[in-house]
Amino acid sequence: MSSVRQQRFPRARPSVAAARWFAGDAFAGWGIRERWFEMRLCASELAANAVLHGAPPGRDFQVRLTREPHRLLIEVRDSGPGLPVLQCPAPDAPAGRGLWLVRAVADGFGVLDEPVGKTVWAAFAV
Structure with missing residues (x-):
């Protein structure tokens, strides 16, 4: 069974730290301790790219975390x-x-070209 957590963030530098904390809290809530630092790093880097290069001015970006069995x-x-x-x-x-x-x-790791925008993803075996 999968669990999903998602949140929107404004295109602003403080959103990078907010996305990192959001991801870390979700991982902890799911009981994920192994590779916690690497997962938070990836969430932070992907959020930073959305803020600096992806989301147009005045628009948000979305972080979606999916916990699957493995x-x-x-x-x-x-x-x-x-x-x-x-x-x-x-x-x-x-x-x-x-x-x-x-x-x-x-x-x-990969990139999905969406009808509007894109989704950049990173996956971890757990």
């Missing part, structure tokens, strides 16, 4: 155009590594 899915959806691209930043670049981190620590 998997946890983190999805962040925004209504902005375009799809995220994995970058290869220079070693001294101050940004551009978020999706690389997500891909490195999650068991699965």
Whole structure:
């Protein structure tokens, strides 16, 4: 049986921390302790991308967490155009590594092109 928690957040920098806390509270409520830090990191990075690159000004983004029997899915959806691209930043670049981190620590990662916007997801075996 699956459990779902979802919440909308405004396109604002404080929403990144709020999304991270929302995810951490949900994981704790589901009794998930293993890989808790990595899951919160992914929720935070995906939320940061929605704030910085995805959600248009004045629009929200949504974080959806799904707990399945053997998997946890983190999805962040925004209504902005375009799809995220994995970058290869220079070693001294101050940004551009978020999706690389997500891909490195999650068991699965992908992007769904939606009729309006996109959903970026990360999955973890639990």
